[in-house]
Amino acid sequence: MSSTVTAFKNQKYDELKKRCMEEGRLFEDPEFPATDESLLYSKPPPFRVQWKRPKELCEDPQLFVDGVSSHDLHQGRLGNCWFVAACSCLALKKALWQQVIPDWKQQEWNPRRPHGYVGLFHFRFWSLGQWIDVVIDDRLPTMDGSLIYCRSNKRNEFWSALLEKAYAKFAGSYEALDGGNAADAIVDFTGAVAEPLDIVKGKYREHISEQTKLFEDLMKVHKRGGLISCSIVPSSFNEMEAVTVLGLVKGHAYSVTGIQKVTLEQTFLCFKSEKLFMIRMRNPWGKREWTGAWSDGSEEWTGVRKSERSRMGLTVQDDGEFWMTFEDWCKNFTNVDICRIINTSYFSRHKTWEKKVARGAWTRNENPRLNRCGGCFNNTATFLQNPQYVFNVRKAEDEVLISLQQKDQRIQKKEGKGESYIIGFDILKVELNRKYRIHKIHVQEKEVTSEYINLRTLFMRRVLKRGRYVIIPTTFQPGITSEFILRIFTDVPSQFRELKLDRPKVTCWSQLCGYPKRVTEILVHSVEGLQQQDLSGGADPYLTIKCENEKVVFPVQEDSLSAVFDTRAIFYRKDPTQPIIVQVWNKNFFRDQLLGQVFLPATPSDPRGLQSLPLLDKAGREAADMPGKIKLKVVSSDDLEEL
Numbered sequence: 001m002s003s004t005v006t007a008f009k010n011q012k013y014d015e016l017k018k019r020c021m022e023e024g025r026l027f028e029d030p031e032f033p034a035t036d037e038s039l040l041y042s043k044p045p046p047f048r049v050q051w052k053r054p055k056e057l058c059e060d061p062q063l064f065v066d067g068v069s070s071h072d073l074h075q076g077r078l079g080n081c082w083f084v085a086a087c088s089c090l091a092l093k094k095a096l097w098q099q100v101i102p103d104w105k106q107q108e109w110n111p112r113r114p115h116g117y118v119g120l121f122h123f124r125f126w127s128l129g130q131w132i133d134v135v136i137d138d139r140l141p142t143m144d145g146s147l148i149y150c151r152s153n154k155r156n157e158f159w160s161a162l163l164e165k166a167y168a169k170f171a172g173s174y175e176a177l178d179g180g181n182a183a184d185a186i187v188d189f190t191g192a193v194a195e196p197l198d199i200v201k202g203k204y205r206e207h208i209s210e211q212t213k214l215f216e217d218l219m220k221v222h223k224r225g226g227l228i229s230c231s232i233v234p235s236s237f238n239e240m241e242a243v244t245v246l247g248l249v250k251g252h253a254y255s256v257t258g259i260q261k262v263t264l265e266q267t268f269l270c271f272k273s274e275k276l277f278m279i280r281m282r283n284p285w286g287k288r289e290w291t292g293a294w295s296d297g298s299e300e301w302t303g304v305r306k307s308e309r310s311r312m313g314l315t316v317q318d319d320g321e322f323w324m325t326f327e328d329w330c331k332n333f334t335n336v337d338i339c340r341i342i343n344t345s346y347f348s349r350h351k352t353w354e355k356k357v358a359r360g361a362w363t364r365n366e367n368p369r370l371n372r373c374g375g376c377f378n379n380t381a382t383f384l385q386n387p388q389y390v391f392n393v394r395k396a397e398d399e400v401l402i403s404l405q406q407k408d409q410r411i412q413k414k415e416g417k418g419e420s421y422i423i424g425f426d427i428l429k430v431e432l433n434r435k436y437r438i439h440k441i442h443v444q445e446k447e448v449t450s451e452y453i454n455l456r457t458l459f460m461r462r463v464l465k466r467g468r469y470v471i472i473p474t475t476f477q478p479g480i481t482s483e484f485i486l487r488i489f490t491d492v493p494s495q496f497r498e499l500k501l502d503r504p505k506v507t508c509w510s511q512l513c514g515y516p517k518r519v520t521e522i523l524v525h526s527v528e529g530l531q532q533q534d535l536s537g538g539a540d541p542y543l544t545i546k547c548e549n550e551k552v553v554f555p556v557q558e559d560s561l562s563a564v565f566d567t568r569a570i571f572y573r574k575d576p577t578q579p580i581i582v583q584v585w586n587k588n589f590f591r592d593q594l595l596g597q598v599f600l601p602a603t604p605s606d607p608r609g610l611q612s613l614p615l616l617d618k619a620g621r622e623a624a625d626m627p628g629k630i631k632l633k634v635v636s637s638d639d640l641e642e643l
Helices: 013-023 081-091 094-100 159-171 182-190 208-223 299-303 306-312 326-332 410-415 508-513
Strands: 005-007 050-052 120-127 130-137 140-143 193-198 227-231 254-264 274-282 321-325 335-340 354-362 389-406 423-430 445-449 457-475 482-490 518-528 541-547 550-553 563-573 580-586 593-600 611-614 629-639
Touching: 013 120, 013 130, 081 094, 081 159, 081 182, 081 227, 081 254, 094 120, 094 182, 120 159, 120 182, 130 159, 140 159, 159 182, 159 410, 182 193, 182 227, 182 335, 182 457, 193 389, 193 457, 208 227, 208 254, 208 274, 208 326, 208 335, 254 306, 274 326, 321 326, 354 457, 389 423, 445 457, 457 482, 518 541, 518 580, 541 563, 580 629, 593 611, 593 629
Parallel strands: 005 130
Antiparallel strands: 050 140, 120 130, 193 335, 227 254, 227 335, 254 274, 274 321, 354 482, 389 457, 389 482, 423 445, 423 457, 518 563, 518 629, 541 550, 541 580, 580 593, 611 629
16 A cells, blocks of 8 residues: 555645634635535535534534444435445454554644634545545535534534545546445545445355355454345336335445354353354444344344343434344345455465555557557457556466456546546466567457456456466457556565566667567467376476577466476567477476477478477487477467567
């Protein structure tokens, strides 16, 4: 996560505060004025709005009263339950909300230094890898002396209302926050990686084993600082905010505030304690709760010790927060957004991920070589014009996490736009030594295609085999321009980077010594019929391919007499008359042993299938006692100028 902070609209908090103190005035924000245009862009407000400062609403305004709590927030007259749910999640993690509300002690009202208050606050949001500092004045929209939008349950506490105003300014207006995704707000607050799960499609309702795995995963995420929200997708628009018979609201975002295993009291002559999987949620409305089993005050709680109920924070009041069993949660909710704070610290006792980040853009250019908005794979003529990024999987298998996030479009809602583009990505398995952009798709192995969806963030986790891969992020339609951030997490370093060059650079040295004329790609499939080389009855073969001054080393295939490599190499050849040499080696502790080699002709033809060639000795002779054959083919051999 970037440590740099950028001032939104170039408004710098310290400079503005200093100027207001010197001039002895309260700050009035010219970039987000106290007018109807800051509230709504589609129509005027249906009621008379008065903008008032907290001091005009109560005698003792405070940023925080008795700390920060998920109970502080109540949704107002705006359809932003998703934002309020995200704030409820944020309030649970001190280390996270202190990033969003920086220097909060200095921002707090101080009755001992009233001259130091200038009606100016600032908040920070994470956007495409950068923290953006947003300043606001403290004029809040009210009606009849009460806040219209988000408010605290304490009349003199204002952190939630001020945070909402800063977020509305960041989005362009309050109305731009009408409808959204809690995961998007959580990512904006934390820089977390959001993973959506469909509970119904994942069949977590039917399979208890999968349900148990999901519970353990959510509990681990919650304990390690991640944030979780959930919802019930309505079957039609008419069901939006409809209440189920058990008190749950459809089309409404809930924040998950607790996940734990609860021990039931032992009954007479029963010495085996029973544990229940339980989950706690909060309704952003601050009221209307689950009325089924384990709801507040239900008889099921009599089976739980009083000390356990106290530890869980159980309260019998309509405050919007409630417990339910995880089984009931899976049966009633349809979707969950898991926002992980992925651990990249080397000093942690938990699993550490290697993170790489690229901030890029889909840009339009009339020159196909420079165009970077080619659309999805369906657009065969332009697909490879998109940005391309290469990474390595260095283990035999490695779980790879990929997050693609596009720029937030909400600020364009005033212009009738603002919807997220349909985005996705393809992962291609490429040559082991690929260094330049791909120009021919038919020679690549398409490994993974993500779903294409109009969400701000797209997440995928996939186990990939050892090799080199290129990931190509795209919009679905060609010609669409926007910024994006691509994040990739692996178990070991991946050498992730953008492929920017189409071919080797022309330099003074290359002009003197020769510039590549031809590109040759070779696929080595397997080696068969090797002789025993170790006591276990196998061998530890690996390959090298030599072409002019370049050598590519393929990974060792341990304990095998018939090794499958299925790996490519690519060479930019200055002198196509020179042969390409493929060697098979056996890995030894002291000194590796050459098992045989193959000399490919200087200008190989393009065979229709794999060729099975015998291994030769150092002198290039085929002897009766030489072990094995190698299966390979020249995938292509092209003139560099034609690519």
